[in-house]
Amino acid sequence: MTQALRxxxxxxxxxxxxxxxxxxxxxxxxxxxxxxxxxxxxxxxxLVGDLIEGGLVVETGAVxxxxxxxxxxxxxxxxxxxxxxxxxxxxxxxxVCVVDLARTVRLRRxxxxxxxxxxxxxxxxxxxxxxxxxxDEAVENGxxxxxxxxxxxxxxxxxxxxxxxxxxxxxxxxxxxxxxRFPFPVRVENEANLAALGELWFGSGLPDFLHVSGEIGIGxxxxxxxxxxxxxxxxxxxxxxxxxxxxxxxxxxxxxxxLEQYAGQDALLTAARAAASVRPAPVPPAAAPGNPPGGMPPxxxxxxxxxxxxxxxxxxxxETGTSGEPREPSSSPEMLLPAQQGVAWVxxxxxxxxxxxxxxxxxxxxxxxxxxxxxxxxxDPDAIxxxxxxxxxxxxxxxxxxxxLKDRLGQxxxxxxxxxxxxxxxxxAALGAAGQVIEQVMADPAALLHT
Amino acid sequence: MTQALRxxxxxxxxxxxxxxxxxxxxxxxxxxxxxxxxxxxxxxxxLVGDLIEGGLVVETGAVxxxxxxxxxxxxxxxxxxxxxxxxxxxxxxxxVCVVDLARTVRLRRxxxxxxxxxxxxxxxxxxxxxxxxxxDEAVENGxxxxxxxxxxxxxxxxxxxxxxxxxxxxxxxxxxxxxxRFPFPVRVENEANLAALGELWFGSGLPDFLHVSGEIGIGxxxxxxxxxxxxxxxxxxxxxxxxxxxxxxxxxxxxxxxLEQYAGQDALLTAARAAASVRPAPVPPAAAPGNPPGGMPPxxxxxxxxxxxxxxxxxxxxETGTSGEPREPSSSPEMLLPAQQGVAWVxxxxxxxxxxxxxxxxxxxxxxxxxxxxxxxxxDPDAIxxxxxxxxxxxxxxxxxxxxLKDRLGQxxxxxxxxxxxxxxxxxAALGAAGQVIEQVMADPAALLHT
Ligand SMILES: [Zn+2]
Ligand SMILES: [Zn+2]
Numbered sequence: 001m002t003q004a005l006r007x008x009x010x011x012x013x014x015x016x017x018x019x020x021x022x023x024x025x026x027x028x029x030x031x032x033x034x035x036x037x038x039x040x041x042x043x044x045x046x047l048v049g050d051l052i053e054g055g056l057v058v059e060t061g062a063v064x065x066x067x068x069x070x071x072x073x074x075x076x077x078x079x080x081x082x083x084x085x086x087x088x089x090x091x092x093x094x095x096v097c098v099v100d101l102a103r104t105v106r107l108r109r110x111x112x113x114x115x116x117x118x119x120x121x122x123x124x125x126x127x128x129x130x131x132x133x134x135x136d137e138a139v140e141n142g143x144x145x146x147x148x149x150x151x152x153x154x155x156x157x158x159x160x161x162x163x164x165x166x167x168x169x170x171x172x173x174x175x176x177x178x179x180x181r182f183p184f185p186v187r188v189e190n191e192a193n194l195a196a197l198g199e200l201w202f203g204s205g206l207p208d209f210l211h212v213s214g215e216i217g218i219g220x221x222x223x224x225x226x227x228x229x230x231x232x233x234x235x236x237x238x239x240x241x242x243x244x245x246x247x248x249x250x251x252x253x254x255x256x257x258x259l260e261q262y263a264g265q266d267a268l269l270t271a272a273r274a275a276a277s278v279r280p281a282p283v284p285p286a287a288a289p290g291n292p293p294g295g296m297p298p299x300x301x302x303x304x305x306x307x308x309x310x311x312x313x314x315x316x317x318x319e320t321g322t323s324g325e326p327r328e329p330s331s332s333p334e335m336l337l338p339a340q341q342g343v344a345w346v347x348x349x350x351x352x353x354x355x356x357x358x359x360x361x362x363x364x365x366x367x368x369x370x371x372x373x374x375x376x377x378x379x380d381p382d383a384i385x386x387x388x389x390x391x392x393x394x395x396x397x398x399x400x401x402x403x404x405l406k407d408r409l410g411q412x413x414x415x416x417x418x419x420x421x422x423x424x425x426x427x428x429a430a431l432g433a434a435g436q437v438i439e440q441v442m443a444d445p446a447a448l449l450h451t
Numbered sequence: 452m453t454q455a456l457r458x459x460x461x462x463x464x465x466x467x468x469x470x471x472x473x474x475x476x477x478x479x480x481x482x483x484x485x486x487x488x489x490x491x492x493x494x495x496x497x498l499v500g501d502l503i504e505g506g507l508v509v510e511t512g513a514v515x516x517x518x519x520x521x522x523x524x525x526x527x528x529x530x531x532x533x534x535x536x537x538x539x540x541x542x543x544x545x546x547v548c549v550v551d552l553a554r555t556v557r558l559r560r561x562x563x564x565x566x567x568x569x570x571x572x573x574x575x576x577x578x579x580x581x582x583x584x585x586x587d588e589a590v591e592n593g594x595x596x597x598x599x600x601x602x603x604x605x606x607x608x609x610x611x612x613x614x615x616x617x618x619x620x621x622x623x624x625x626x627x628x629x630x631x632r633f634p635f636p637v638r639v640e641n642e643a644n645l646a647a648l649g650e651l652w653f654g655s656g657l658p659d660f661l662h663v664s665g666e667i668g669i670g671x672x673x674x675x676x677x678x679x680x681x682x683x684x685x686x687x688x689x690x691x692x693x694x695x696x697x698x699x700x701x702x703x704x705x706x707x708x709x710l711e712q713y714a715g716q717d718a719l720l721t722a723a724r725a726a727a728s729v730r731p732a733p734v735p736p737a738a739a740p741g742n743p744p745g746g747m748p749p750x751x752x753x754x755x756x757x758x759x760x761x762x763x764x765x766x767x768x769x770e771t772g773t774s775g776e777p778r779e780p781s782s783s784p785e786m787l788l789p790a791q792q793g794v795a796w797v798x799x800x801x802x803x804x805x806x807x808x809x810x811x812x813x814x815x816x817x818x819x820x821x822x823x824x825x826x827x828x829x830x831d832p833d834a835i836x837x838x839x840x841x842x843x844x845x846x847x848x849x850x851x852x853x854x855x856l857k858d859r860l861g862q863x864x865x866x867x868x869x870x871x872x873x874x875x876x877x878x879x880a881a882l883g884a885a886g887q888v889i890e891q892v893m894a895d896p897a898a899l900l901h902t
Contacts, residue, residue: 006489155863208683232831233831245696256859374692377689377692380681411705413686
């Protein structure tokens with residue numbers, strides 16, 4: 001290693017060290033940073049100067065007594081310059097959001113659209129329009145979007161950006177990375193992984209959990225001590241294809257009796273409709289996650305998730321409006337997309353006390369409990385967070401999932417992981433995507449600064 | 452942080468840095484160490500002096516041209532002083548081994564004994580005698596045993612050393628750590644975790660794999676990029692209780708249809724005997740792992756595991772004899788322990804072409820394939836290594852496990868992880884236990900040196 005290279009590497013490492021120390025507190029003085037990092041005050045002052053110049057940290061102007069020695073100016077992460085773009089393509093919606101370096105959600109848009117009907121290039125073009133609009137608005141607000149991550153519902157080769165197989169979208173070997181046109185790098189990652197990271201950074205605040213993304217497919221993301229577990233090839237967390245019953249219904253993965261065949265959105269809907277007539281039921285607006293449906297959930301304690309209230313604060317700290325694009329295809333009940341109609345329809349049936357809907361949820365919850373008992377035995381999570389469609393369904397399924405887990409695990413394990421609801425619902429993946437860009441900036445700020 | 456504390460912390464970190472650099476190569480000069488670590492030659496010389504004094508590294512005496520500048524003395528990890536003790540209690544045997552800092556296995560002993568019959572305190576006393584004998588012999592050879600790890604077949608609270616539940620031993624809340632009496636620290640850990648680490652350090656040399664320990668219970672250890680995945684509470688890898696069929700036979704864990712009920716040693720034996728008469732069959736000596744049984748395995752390629760040949764070299768580099776204690780209880784066929792008799796008996800039946808034994812293996816292999824397909828979906832390992840009783844059974848079950856995995860995973864995943872055999876067999880856990888002590892010394896050599 002040459003002297004110059006060694007110097008650059010050390011500067012990059014020290015910049016990250018100082019930025020992490022700033023991020024670890026609400027605000028901090030240069031003297032405290034020297035204490036925290038073990039660097040000299042002179043070095044810290046130089047590095048803080050570089051970070052201020054790059055717009056990553058900001059002096060608050062507030063002056064107070066330093067813990068040691070003379071008063072110092074407080075420094076904090078700047079939310080005014082650097083920002084990240086989160087994007088998601090899912091089966092029945094597109095989502096984008098902009099998050100600033102202080103982790104405040106600045107902008108978000110979702111668009112209901114059936115992406116199974118369109119070729120990938122059209123889906124990406126539509127997503128690009130949605131994203132360009134929020135990026136333009138971010139720029140008007142003085143933000144500089146430095147990178148993005150795109151969430152897709154299927155395993156992704158993270159080095160090439162190729163989506164090998166997103167069966168619910170009908171995508172196979174789609175070179176997604178090469179279809180994206182942005183003036184900043186955009187990586188592609190699995191939706192379930194990013195939803196778990198969204199839950200970590202913008203949701204419950206738990207450091208160890210398995211997050212379950214219920215959509216048409218079912219993915220999971222395992223977070224261990226604040227880090228996502230990806231497996232050897234980045235394909236971990238395919239909970240939807242964990243075996244519930246080895247001779248059960250055939251699955252699109254080639255297996256039989258996978259969880260998706262019992263608890264995926266389509267399976268749930270089919271089961272709920274099995275005995276019901278096909279007459280269109282009145283469809284209320286889809287219940288927002290965090291606003292449990294008005295009907296009587298089967299248990300008083302079913303909505304237990306008080307510890308996830310922080311996610312509401314994150315949302316209300318948003319500086320710009322949350323009004324999305326007009327949801328053209330869903331402007332009237334008749335025009336609802338099949339999937340949306342599905343969950344809303346199931347919810348309305350549950351609220352009416354419909355026995356078939358209840359039975360379908362019981363079956364799905366039992367299957368979730370069986371698959372999750374295998375997951376707990378294998379990966380030992382500290383908690384289970386139910387997200388996606390399971391968030392609005394939580395009052396009906398949560399306690400049944402927990403009961404099945406207790407039946408199957410309680411005897412050998414002292415404590416069975418609690419089953420809680422995600423308050424982020426369908427937004428989790430896009431938020432996790434943006435959060436991942438923020439993480440990357442925090443880990444290597446030198447890459448953003450002119451060296 | 453005071454100046455003195457800061458200096459000690461930096462010295463400890465630099466000692467570990469230099470020791471790791473020495474360990475990364477066969478041998479290395481001080482000049483090369485300065486290059487590799489970024490430390491000055493003066494600092495490196497001081498640290499190497501401390502490591503030599505502590506017996507952790509040694510000058511080989513060989514002198515050759517340095518890569519840069521003048522010739523230097525080569526330094527390597529010393530195998531002559533510091534050593535580690537590995538211990539294992541399993542259902543039907545005890546095992547101990549001594550491994551030196553250069554990772555050479557110096558001593559090993561196993562003792563066949565039915566530990567289900569004895570209270571924990573007696574089992575530990577017997578293990579203590581076995582261990583004291585090898586520690587004494589190690590001391591006679593000039594070694595200093597600095598620590599030990601004990602493998603037990605069940606989840607362990609690693610902070611307290613309490614074994615909550617080892618159902619196959621009949622142990623519940625046993626304060627194992629407090630029963631151990633050694634003049635050095637001995638920690639307790641799950642057998643399946645340690646067997647995976649044994650495979651990592653002394654077996655295949657693969658960096659990413661799921662190691663399956665088939666015993667009366669079935670555990671698994673997941674290694675990702677050379678590190679063991681433990682889960683939130685250290686209870687990950689309970690493959691034996693992954694659901695194969697949700698309404699299958701009841702399991703001691705409280706669940707139903709767990710893998711252990713289809714592929715555990717007792718289940719396999721019961722199935723193999725189901726239709727066979729109870730007359731005692733002639734029992735050959737248990738086939739050593741690595742020496743496939745003489746009979747005709749069903750496929751020519753079934754024994755594929757050429758890449759694990761390194762483990763043989765590790766074994767042959769042993770300096771002291773491998774002769775164990777006399778296996779009193781198993782000195783004659785009639786006296787074989789039930790479990791040993793079981794696998795040996797199944798092997799002999801397979802070699803004779805017995806249809807019932809074949810069918811029992813088919814059922815076990817199918818169940819292993821089903822449970823492993825769930826595991827691959829959840830944790831995405833790069834390879835699957837079958838150890839414990841599955842090592843001698845591999846020629847009969849390996850291809851069937853692989854076929855079931857391919858059927859269930861092949862359509863969605865580009866590559867299904869290969870299924871290979873462990874060459875360590877029942878020794879894996881004790882070797883992993885000793886290896887873990889070595890890892891700890893490498894990570895924090897300062898703790899061993901007089902500061
Ligand atoms: Zn499937
Ligand atoms: Zn079980």
